[in-house]
Amino acid sequence: MKRPLWRILAALFALSLFAAACAGDDDDTSAGDDSGDDSGDDSGGGDVEIESVDVFPLPPVGDSGEVVLTGGTFAGAFSADEDTMAVLEYMASPEYVERRLEAEVGGFLSANQNVDLESYSGFEQTLVEILQNAESARFDGSDDMVAEVGAGTFWSAATDIVSGNATVEEAFAEVESGYPAVPEIAECPAPEIGPGDGNVTIFGPEVEQEQQGFQQSFDAFTEETG
Numbered sequence: 001m002k003r004p005l006w007r008i009l010a011a012l013f014a015l016s017l018f019a020a021a022c023a024g025d026d027d028d029t030s031a032g033d034d035s036g037d038d039s040g041d042d043s044g045g046g047d048v049e050i051e052s053v054d055v056f057p058l059p060p061v062g063d064s065g066e067v068v069l070t071g072g073t074f075a076g077a078f079s080a081d082e083d084t085m086a087v088l089e090y091m092a093s094p095e096y097v098e099r100r101l102e103a104e105v106g107g108f109l110s111a112n113q114n115v116d117l118e119s120y121s122g123f124e125q126t127l128v129e130i131l132q133n134a135e136s137a138r139f140d141g142s143d144d145m146v147a148e149v150g151a152g153t154f155w156s157a158a159t160d161i162v163s164g165n166a167t168v169e170e171a172f173a174e175v176e177s178g179y180p181a182v183p184e185i186a187e188c189p190a191p192e193i194g195p196g197d198g199n200v201t202i203f204g205p206e207v208e209q210e211q212q213g214f215q216q217s218f219d220a221f222t223e224e225t226g
Contacts, residue, residue, distance in 0.1 A: 055123070057130055068134035072111070079200075087200050090221050099220060104213025111137065146180060153178030 060066060075091050077084050090096050097110040101119045109124060113132050117125050131137060142150050157171035166174070202218075 053123075055126055066133070066135050068131055068137045069140050070131065070137055071140050081197075082195055083197070083200050086225065087202070087221075096217055096221070100213050100217040103216035104210065107210070108213065148180060149175060149178045 075088055077088055092112065094112055094114045094116070097108075097112055097115045098119050100108055106121065106124070109120075109128055109131065111131060115128075117128060120128055142154060144150075145154060153175050157166065157174045160166035160174075161168055161171045
């Protein structure tokens with residue numbers, strides 16, 4: 001089924017807050033008893049064991065259909081030589097995804113529908129199934145917006161729509177007005193396609209866990225291709 005992913009994430013965030021609140025901290029007293037006396041009466045709160053946490057998509061709004069709103073990382077090439085194209089082709093393959101999942105536990109999902117779902121954990125399988133079953137997957141552009149818009153006019157306009165303080169057209173106009181002037185960008189010549197020298201420089205993830213998974217997923221590829 002196709003569902004708005006922002007609703008899924010919102011529900012998951014709410015569940016995580018609930019789980020954290022229920023689990024509590026070993027040093028915290030119960031919410032219903034501030035005396036510090038642990039007499040066995042847990043009617044006011046206390047530690048709760050969370051057996052499982054799950055996620056599910058909420059129904060779409062009106063006739064919007066099964067749409068997934070998501071975010072992701074694009075691989076862009078600054079050179080069009082044969083070696084670079086081979087790296088991009090590998091990164092788009094199921095083999096890369098499966099090797100990455102073996103090296104990096106959690107936090108990496110792929111839109112490649114040829115990846116075996118069994119490669120993912122049980123919880124991640126649910127998320128991937130939601131993505132793969134969607135008729136339309138749309139990228140959330142808010143992360144790429146300039147700060148004045150992403151954390152400013154876009155945020156306030158969205159809340160105005162929900163609260164009824166502005167129509168969609170009025171809110172969109174407010175968002176557009178928040179963009180600063182775009183500087184002129186110099187034109188750059190397109191790279192020429194040709195043979196490579198066997199070296200490809202990759203600017204990849206910055207988080208240490210992602211770096212390790214990224215590197216390990218390329219070890220086999222490097223051995224196979226030289």
